[in-house]
Amino acid sequence: MGRLDSNFPDPCHFNPLDPEEFRKQAHEMVDFIADYYQKIETYPVLSQVKPGYLRTDLPENAPYLPEPLETILKDVQNQIIPGMTHWLSPNFFAFFPSTVSTAAFLGEMLCTCFNSVGFNWLASPASTELEMIVMDWLANMLKLPKSFMFQGTGGGIIQNTTSEAILVTLIAARDQALDVLGFDNMRKLVVYASDQTHSTFAKACKLAGISPRNIRSIPTTLDTAFSLSALHLRKAVEDDVAAGLFPLYLCVNVGTTSTTAVDSIGPLADVANEHGIWLHVDAAYAGSACICPEFRHHLDGIERVDSLSLSPHKWLLSFLDCCCLWVQKPSLVVKTLSTNPEYLRNEQSESESVVDFKDWQVGTGRRFKSLRLWLIFxxxxxxxxxxxxxxxxxxxxxxxxxxxxxxxxxxxxxxxxxxxxxxxxxxxxxxxxxxxxxxxxxxxxxxxxxxxxxxxxxxxxxxxxxxxxxxxxxxxxxxxxxxxxxxxxxxxxxx
Amino acid sequence: MGRLDSNFPDPCHFNPLDPEEFRKQAHEMVDFIADYYQKIETYPVLSQVKPGYLRTDLPENAPYLPEPLETILKDVQNQIIPGMTHWLSPNFFAFFPSTVSTAAFLGEMLCTCFNSVGFNWLASPASTELEMIVMDWLANMLKLPKSFMFQGTGGGIIQNTTSEAILVTLIAARDQALDVLGFDNMRKLVVYASDQTHSTFAKACKLAGISPRNIRSIPTTLDTAFSLSALHLRKAVEDDVAAGLFPLYLCVNVGTTSTTAVDSIGPLADVANEHGIWLHVDAAYAGSACICPEFRHHLDGIERVDSLSLSPHKWLLSFLDCCCLWVQKPSLVVKTLSTNPEYLRNEQSESESVVDFKDWQVGTGRRFKSLRLWLIFxxxxxxxxxxxxxxxxxxxxxxxxxxxxxxxxxxxxxxxxxxxxxxxxxxxxxxxxxxxxxxxxxxxxxxxxxxxxxxxxxxxxxxxxxxxxxxxxxxxxxxxxxxxxxxxxxxxxxx
Structure with a gap:
């Protein structure tokens, strides 16, 4: 920062990013973290604190004057760590694991370091281009057809969460449909998924303005290991069509949250393709396994799907947040999500020779997210x-x-x-x-x-x-x- | 990880998070980053590469075998850095700056380190509780009324971007209205903002299913420094009411993106309050300045507003992503965004004695986001x-x-x-x-x-x-x- 007017107090020379101070303190933090990983097994994996525990320990206001890093690290140890449920503990077997790695940690440090805001290509060419390449790499590892790749006619993007991946594709499907049907038919759009689908699906549908009465949750049973039946789906779709409604979007699971149930893509795609329903595969957890040939069959039929998402933060060592979304027709997503304010206009975007990822996601700003995956691979x-x-x-x-x-x-x-x-x-x-x-x-x-x-x-x-x-x-x-x-x-x- | 079956190749003993390896490599990365900050002025601030520059340099596939960190860092230097637009360069005067600090970097390292997934309180009590405390601290620094604080009757959450802050509050407003009007009246809901409002506002409205023809962009002029006129707003609202439409949401700016124009909250709140319109203040950039008494008057009238967002990643040294959102009635947000799947149920959430931040945001998973602000303050x-x-x-x-x-x-x-x-x-x-x-x-x-x-x-x-x-x-x-x-x-x- 620059100098100050003399009428303001300046108790110390303040430089928020002095490289040598950064070097010293970041080294200190590295050791703190390495020590944490070394000691992690000694902590109770599920925090044993009671609601409100922290407020009683902390002051009501931020301090007016600076405090040294040593004091803060002591508080991390004594106030924060007891309140942590240690997701990285080797004794954590809850939910799904959230996997990590040294490589991804380094990638995250680099991403933070640059702090580039890659809303469009020009704002950080490397950020956009590396993401395109890495998404193609992962698509290749999963043996996805070229139609999901930038090398082909599709493409992929790193979203924060599955919720966003679903929301973004749902909106693309919705607006494509409403272009034909007219906005007033919004209330007639219907979406489908099995009753095992993550709650985030219904939430995304609500966000997108799908009528709550048009969110079909199709029952599954133990005898088919809780996978979605194409027969039941067909019945539901045909009933809706008969009732004058418009089937819009189907979310299929490869690995449900409760029991990792796998829906069989092929037969479900028959129904979806026949009725012009956008077919999304949510493979948040289990999709990562499909990089191994022995699991790849779970994605059989993927070429007939409109979009696929999976979350490397679950099983590809990437830390949060990292949800990879591929679409066969990026133009449908861009058509509905693109914005073109004057203050972001530039020659490269106008020429349409580049990808502007802001038009593939909810927010405008975005971090250099691909560095983690690049370092992992x-x-x-x-x-x-x-x-x-x-x-x-x-x-x-x-x-x-x-x-x-x-x-x-x-x-x-x-x-x-x-x-x-x-x-x-x-x-x-x-x-x-x-x-x-x-x-x-x-x-x-x-x-x-x-x-x-x-x-x-x-x-x-x-x-x-x-x-x-x-x-x-x-x-x-x-x-x-x-x-x-x-x-x-x-x-x-x-x- | 554990052992492998003997039928798979295992070219090296693979431990993705060996603490000593982590320590060594993370120290290396710290030095790389400190050196980058030291050299940053020597790089062209706006990248001079051409579209597609990186794909010609990189292989089509991820490597089958590991590569050493030294090789990767050399590629960061030679392939990535030339493609960076250096947002942290002291010669960056574009858009708005995206400010950073050593303290926030350390906070981000800690957040990554824990990799906790704080969707509900139990999944990481410290993550939720520290966020509540820090949001109250910042609210106090901004002299917000207690009705925006957990210490009072409201509360705040760290979203990723302003887009999400607007989307979340808009949905809360929408569903509150539709509860009364019925879902079929969605097409009659109208939203308002000045023509200087960030493009993300219209995008959030489209996401939420607001009819594109009901997004009012009220003209502003140079003679009032591009601020929104309460008179013009009133006219637009009254016209809509006369046409049988339902005014829903008003987004007011404290510091627009183009010129940092400030809308005067008080007179606009008169109109909004009178017509039961949800009033949101987007202070993404300039809101941070209001922690200084000499700028605080820009928030005068804030007690009459439903929600306020500002982004510390713009001006409070926090790195991306960090958008603080406060609401006076969290229950309205939770009512529309809450989910309660069996696999996330737990005693503390059922007792309603805790905050589950998944019910305040689009996604389910979330990182320990408050550490950065805590370390900064x-x-x-x-x-x-x-x-x-x-x-x-x-x-x-x-x-x-x-x-x-x-x-x-x-x-x-x-x-x-x-x-x-x-x-x-x-x-x-x-x-x-x-x-x-x-x-x-x-x-x-x-x-x-x-x-x-x-x-x-x-x-x-x-x-x-x-x-x-x-x-x-x-x-x-x-x-x-x-x-x-x-x-x-x-x-x-x-x-």
């Missing part, structure tokens, strides 16, 4: 990234084996990837409420120890324990220890 | 943050003085903050087209030197050069050098 190579997926699946299989070999437990739905859905088996002599209560108690006890964090779900009326393997630091020994803890809980409960 | 103290604003404004005043003292130039709109809007003065004897052409040529030449980057706008038909002071590394000497360069260009043009 280059630092580890495809071989190690595939192996990391395989190792997680192998550990999940190992856990599945433990469960199967204990007669008190059962696997509820077949394991496909790194998630094991299991429970204490129901006893014929007692009701299902009691079984659910026992499983709830078991989960509560396991989590209360701070030694393992798992979560639950309910599907088809069954209360299920979810054991999601794949936190980056998890090794075989953590899975073994977790199983021993679960058994210990069961021993006490079923005594 | 604590490391620098309010005094230094105020001084940093003042120093930028003083430098802009200095530049304004240079312009005013040169008879070939003129200030087009009064300077309020750190942006100077100026141009080569029109000559009575020649047409306005020629003036515009001269100014375009001047801008083009200045930017082509790589020594300064400025941008332009057109308001009220006038082509204006924008000189935005405030890049974190900018000092008086850079402003002086930029002015000398501009004069040099003018000398050549007007010879």
């Amino acid at each position: 280059r630092s580890y190579g495809i071989v190690n990234i595939q192996n990391h997926i395989r190792s997680d699946v192998r550990m999940a299989k190992m856990f599945e084996g433990f469960v199967s070999s204990d007669p008190r437990f059962e696997i509820v739905v077949p394991r496909e990837f790194g998630l094991v859905c299991f429970r204490l088996k129901p006893d014929e002599n007692i009701g299902s409420d009691y079984t659910e209560m026992l499983n709830r108690k078991l989960l509560e006890w396991v989590n209360s120890t701070g030694r393992v964090y798992m979560t639950h779900t309910i599907v088809g009326g069954i209360y299920i324990l979810r054991f999601a393997v794949g936190a980056t630091l998890t090794e075989d020994r953590h899975v073994v220890a977790a199983w021993n803890l679960i058994k210990e809980g069961a021993d006490a409960l079923l005594f | 604590r490391s620098y103290g309010i005094v230094n943050i105020q001084n940093h604003i003042r120093s930028d404004v003083r430098m802009a005043k200095m530049f304004e003085g240079f312009v005013s003292s040169d008879p070939r130039f003129e200030i087009v709109v009064p300077r309020e903050f750190g942006l100077v809007c100026f141009r080569l003065k029109p000559d009575e004897n020649i047409g306005s087209d020629y003036t515009e052409m001269l100014n375009r040529k001047l801008l083009e030449w200045v930017n082509s030197t790589g020594r300064v980057y400025m941008t332009h706008t057109i308001v009220g038909g006038i082509y204006i050069l924008r000189f935005a002071v405030g890049a974190t590394l900018t000092e008086d000497r850079h402003v002086v050098a930029a002015w000398n360069l501009i004069k040099e260009g003018a000398d050549a043009l007007l010879f």
Whole structure:
């Protein structure tokens, strides 16, 4: 910053980005973080604090004068860390893991370093161009058809979350439809997904102004492992058409949140293609596995789909936020999302020789998001990234084996990837409420120890324990220890 | 990760987050970044590459085997940096600056380090609670009424961008209205803003399903410095009511993108309050200045507003993305955005004793975003943050003085903050087209030197050069050098 007028207090010479000060303090922070990773196993994985714990410790106002980094780091240790649920702990088996890596951390540091705002090409050519290249790289790793690539006729973008990926494609589909039907028919647009679809789908539909009464949640059942039936979809679509409504958008899952159920793309695409429905595949978690040939079949039929999203922050070591979205017809997205204010106009954008990613997303500003993926792919190579997926699946299989070999437990739905859905088996002599209560108690006890964090779900009326393997630091020994803890809980409960 | 089955190749022992490897490589990256900041002035501020430059340099596929960090860093230097428009260069005077600081960098490192996914309280109590506290701190710094604070009856959240802040509040307003009017009246909802409002407003309205024909862009003129007239607003609203439409949402600007025009909140709130219109204040850039008492009057009337957003990534040293949104009635936002899937349910959320930020935003996942602001406020103290604003404004005043003292130039709109809007003065004897052409040529030449980057706008038909002071590394000497360069260009043009 520059000098100050003499009438303002200037207690110290303030330089917010002195390179030598930056160097010194950033080195300090690196050591703090490396130490945290080294000690991470010693912290309770699920935070044990009570609501409001932090407000009692912190002042009501920001300080008027500066405080030294040492004081702040002490507070991180004593005030923040106790309130963390440690997602990177090797004992974290809740939700889906959020995977990370040194390479991605370095990529994020670089992204922060440049702090470029890549709303259009000119504002940071490298940011736009590297993202285009990296999205093509990942598309190639997934063996997507060229129609999803910039090398072909499509393209991809890094969104923050699946919610945005769905919102953006839904709006493209909506406005394409309304161009023909007229705006007043908005209330007649209908969207479809299975009842296993992430809640974010219905939320995106609400955001986009789809009538809440036109959001179809098609039931699934245990006997088909909770996958969406093309027959049921067809019935729903035909009923809507008969009622004078307009089928608009179908969200298909490759790996649902509750149980990693996989919808079969081909038969669902038959229905969607026939009725001109925009078909989106949400492969947030399991899509990453499809970089391994042995899992790629889950994407069979992808060439008949309009858009696909998957989140490397879940399983490709990238840290948050990173959701990759590919579309076959970027022009439909751009048509509805583009803006052209005078203050952003420039020769390159006008010539239409470049991609302006602001027209592919909700916001205007955007960070240099591709650096993380670029560093991951280059630092580890495809071989190690595939192996990391395989190792997680192998550990999940190992856990599945433990469960199967204990007669008190059962696997509820077949394991496909790194998630094991299991429970204490129901006893014929007692009701299902009691079984659910026992499983709830078991989960509560396991989590209360701070030694393992798992979560639950309910599907088809069954209360299920979810054991999601794949936190980056998890090794075989953590899975073994977790199983021993679960058994210990069961021993006490079923005594 | 765990072990691998023996049938897969494992060319090296792969550990994506070995703490000692992390420590070593992150230290290397810190030095790379500190060196970049030290050398930043030597790079052309506006990248001089041509579209497609990177694809010719990079392979078509990700590598199968790992590459060493040294190779990658060499490529960052030789392939990425030439394609960067250096937003942190002290010679960056384009758009608005995107300000940064060592403290925020450290906060971002910590946020990345934890990689917690704070969709609800339990998933990371510290993440939610620190955000609540920090948002109250900033609200206090801005002297917002308690009704915007968690300490009072409101609250705030960090969104990624202004677009999301507008979208979220617009949806809350929309669904509140439709609850009464019924969904079929969506097409009758009308939104209002001045023609100076950022293009993201119209985009958010389109996303939310507001009929494009119901987005009112109310004209402004130079004689009122492009601020929105309450009289014109009232006329537009009354016309719509008379036509059987429903006025829904008004977006008011404190500091427009083109010229930092300020709409006067009080008189506009009269109209909005009278007609039950949701009133949002977009203070993306200039809002930050209101932490200084001498600028606070721009928020006068804020107690009559429903929501306010401002972006610390613009002027509070925070790096991207960071847009703070406060609302007086969080329950309206939560009502429309909340989801409650089984797999996220937990005792604390059910008891409604906690805030679950997923219900305040578009996405589900979210990072530990408040760490950056917390580190900024604590490391620098309010005094230094105020001084940093003042120093930028003083430098802009200095530049304004240079312009005013040169008879070939003129200030087009009064300077309020750190942006100077100026141009080569029109000559009575020649047409306005020629003036515009001269100014375009001047801008083009200045930017082509790589020594300064400025941008332009057109308001009220006038082509204006924008000189935005405030890049974190900018000092008086850079402003002086930029002015000398501009004069040099003018000398050549007007010879």
